[in-house]
Amino acid sequence: MLLAIDSSAGTSVAVVDRAYGVLAEASVDDNMRHAEVVGELIEAVLRESGAVVSALAAVAVGVGPGPFTGLRVGMAAARTFALAAGIPLLGVVSHDAIALGAYGGEGWGELLVTTDARRRELYWSRYEGLDSLGLPRRAAGPALARPDEIPSAPRRIDATAVSAASLGLLAERVRASGRAAEPIEPLYLRSPDVTLAVPKRVTS
Known part of the structure; x- marks a missing residue:
């Protein structure tokens, strides 16, 4: 059983179990209130699922792609929870979770997943089914591009949210497979707006 958190598009938190599926999930679509709601959502899903922290095996977190501010809130919350609970933190590419939910029981066929990157751009990833x-x-992918630069695919999902339940179930499959989880590094895919100023040389 694990706790899953994603804030790459809205904020979503879930408790999932490989054997029993989704035990609880709570989400807020607002992209401006990640920091205000993530703690409340964690408390809500733990209460609804009846899970105690000592029973959790890991925390799964979506590493994006996503905008800088929102993505770092969820990752900071996940890192803090995992550290306090003394359990592993597992990175999951958020688009992979969307793809898993889109494929469902039919794990074949080409699929394109996009999410809003703002500034008239999209994040995108292309998939070739489930293994x-x-x-x-x-x-x-994941990659960043203008809408007219994104490759075509027979099936396309323009996602407006990422389900922490799908993300958690994917993390459970990764754990069971023995494969390494994704690095805990945020996929911003865009240079930060603020850069350090280069000190001017003072001459006499």
């Missing part, structure tokens, strides 16, 4: 372990096969 024998039920893990999405990502063929390209």
Whole structure:
């Protein structure tokens, strides 16, 4: 059983179990209130699922792609929870979770996943079905592009949210497979707006 958190598009938190599925999930779509709601959502899903912290095996967190401010809130919350509970923190590409939910029981066919990157751009990833372990096969991405630059695919999902339940179930499959989780590094895919100023040389 694990706790899953994603804040790459809205804020979503869930408690999932490989054997019993989704035990609880709570989400807020507002992209401006990640810091205000993430703690409340964690408390809500733990209460609804009846899970105690000592029973959790890990925390799964969506590493994006996503905007800087929102993404770092969820990752900071997940890191803090995992550290306090003394359990592993597992990174999951948020688009992989969307792909898993989109494929459902039919794990075949090409699929394009996009999410809003703001500034008239989109994050995108292309998939080629699920592998024998039920893990999405990502063929390209995540990447950042203007809408007219994104490759076409027979099936496309323009997602407005990422389900922490799907993210958690994917993390459970990764754990069971023995594969390494994604690095705990945020996928911003865009240079920060603020850069350090270069000190001017003073001459006499």
